[in-house]
Amino acid sequence: MATDSRLDEVLERLDAGLSGAVERLRTFLRIPSISTDPAFAADVRAAANWLRDELADLGFDAAVMDTPGHPMVVARTPAGEGRSLLFYGHYDVQPVDPLELWNRPPFDPAVEDTPNGPVIRGRGAADDKGQLMTFVEACRAWKAVHGALPPGLILLFEGEEESGSTNLQPFLRENAGMLRADLALICDTNMYSDGRPAITTQLRGLLGEEIVVRAADRDLHSGSFGGLAANPIQVLVNALATVKDAEGRVTLPGFYDGAPELTDELRADWQALGFDPAEFLSRVGLHEPIGEKGRTGLEMVWNRPTFEINGIAGGYAGEGFKTVLPAEARAKVSCRLVGTQDTDAIREALRAHVRAHVPADCTVEFHAHGNSQASVMDTSDPAFAAAKAALTAEWGREAAFIGAGGSIPVAGDFKRLLGMDTMLIGFGRDDDRIHSPNEKYDVQSFAKGARSWARILAALA
Structure with missing residues (x-):
């Protein structure tokens, strides 16, 4: 040039x-x-x-x-x-x-x-x-x-x-x-x-999804129905908790298809930047990195896909206490994606995973919130x-x-x-x-x- x-x-x-x-x-x-x-x-x-x-x-x-x-x-x-x-x-x-x-x-x-x-x-x-x-x-x-x-x-x-x-x-x-x-x-x-x-x-690309689980036709008294009736918050958190394993890896089938490993050249370049995960986290009041085991900090934030729960709601969360089994629970989740990961395939894998955790007399609906490669x-x-x-x-x-x-x-x-x-x-x-x-x-x-x-x-x- x-x-x-x-x-x-x-x-x-x-x-x-x-x-x-x-x-x-x-x-x-x-x-x-x-x-x-x-x-x-x-x-x-x-x-x-x-x-x-x-x-x-x-x-x-x-x-x-x-x-x-x-x-x-x-x-x-x-x-x-x-x-x-x-x-x-x-x-x-x-x-x-x-x-x-x-x-x-x-x-x-x-x-x-x-x-x-x-x-x-x-x-x-x-x-x-x-x-x-x-x-x-x-x-x-x-x-x-x-x-x-x-x-x-x-x-x-x-x-x-x-x-x-x-x-x-x-x-x-x-x-x-x-x-x-x-x-x-x-x-x-x-x-x-x-x-x-x-x-x-x-x-990284982005996939967003809202999940809504519904059970009874109204909030239920936990003394009368607790232990017998389905609790949609429990159903939802059980489903979401199993999306990641103890090593920080996402368990959805095919999730890592198209997620590339770093080249040796790029890995060396990134290591030369001297990124300190603990120092980076200290800026927001944290110190201990979590995430996928065996990965460097920059790999995790730049080159590895993620699954995150961005919001979860259901039941009574106001002042005082109310002992109910809520009729509905919802969560908003997102994935950051890398390489050639297929957003449509991952969305369907997530939905199938949640459906497998929902009892027969409960319902679940999904609302897509955009995706980009x-x-x-x-x-x-x-x-x-x-x-x-x-x-x-x-x-x-x-x-x-x-x-x-x-x-x-x-x-x-x-x-x-x-x-x-x-x-x-x-x-x-x-x-x-x-x-x-x-x-x-x-x-x-x-x-x-x-x-x-x-x-x-x-x-x-």
Whole structure:
């Protein structure tokens, strides 16, 4: 991959224009683009329009494109001889509740000094407005130096990421010809926990399920019926308790089909990161790792599938005491999945397991709560090595290929619907408080994030 000969000028332009870039981000952050609340629909569209206008002023062919929900923003540059790149981000934000826990109004963003350096405080600062604007600012500086934007760019900014991306897959299908590129880029992830730059190369998938067990036609007096009548809470917990064995392995038939072992190279790279499970747990008041025996901490959170009980309810849980056998019990459970695990097959295996534990005169019903496949990127593509070198040059620390325990379904959508691998490069920090009161984005992350994208564009575009 060739390196652009005028890269230093682009980087100098970014440094000189940082204060203006921060002010543009603050303007963007003032728009309360909360996608989950219909009361903010006009604000979500206002944010889309703001982005379109910014991109059009830079020279992109930019448009706001309607969906049955919130709009998409799509911007393009003419094709060139190099690789075409699709950059994805989202301009919608999470709700701000509980408002009383904010130290300042969430949509009145400001730069604040902290012991770790200045931060940009406000809803959406890190997730994802600040992150997506690092790429926009890199393009701005590129245009100022070169007189033209990089060729072959497609920018896709979504307005429903925080509300389930209901219309993203249909939009990708309907506009595949316009959106397909050689490689996708996403800036919605973090650096490694110690501040090392990173490229996320694998994401776990997600399966969610709600289980409802019903027995008698009403709550029963435990003195009259206890020991004779079925207790749906007991039925449910018996079923769930046997999904894992004493070694932490999931017992569902076929559950581990498609779950790959780490390569020796990736295992060595992850061990070199020096992850300390006890220290990681100490941040939330715990110390003892549990889980699948014989696995390292990073394997368990990045490369191994899980089964978790996320919520369970039934019977009387108010003040005082009520001795009843409840008529109903319910639980919400989820699996994080890896490799090529089949979400449909695992869902059916879970349902069959629960049914086998339900007595004949009880009933059980299931409610699916979505599923997404895991994503594993092909790091043999030379673009990954080029981007890793660019990040290392900018941050002065060896960039790492890492995994992520969470799910970013759009990366899988790009692979499945558009045939593109994705590089996930983000500059967030573990303490950014995304989805929480007092969200922030380090000014260093914003500034060096834009410089990083300039270096990556120079290497790839």
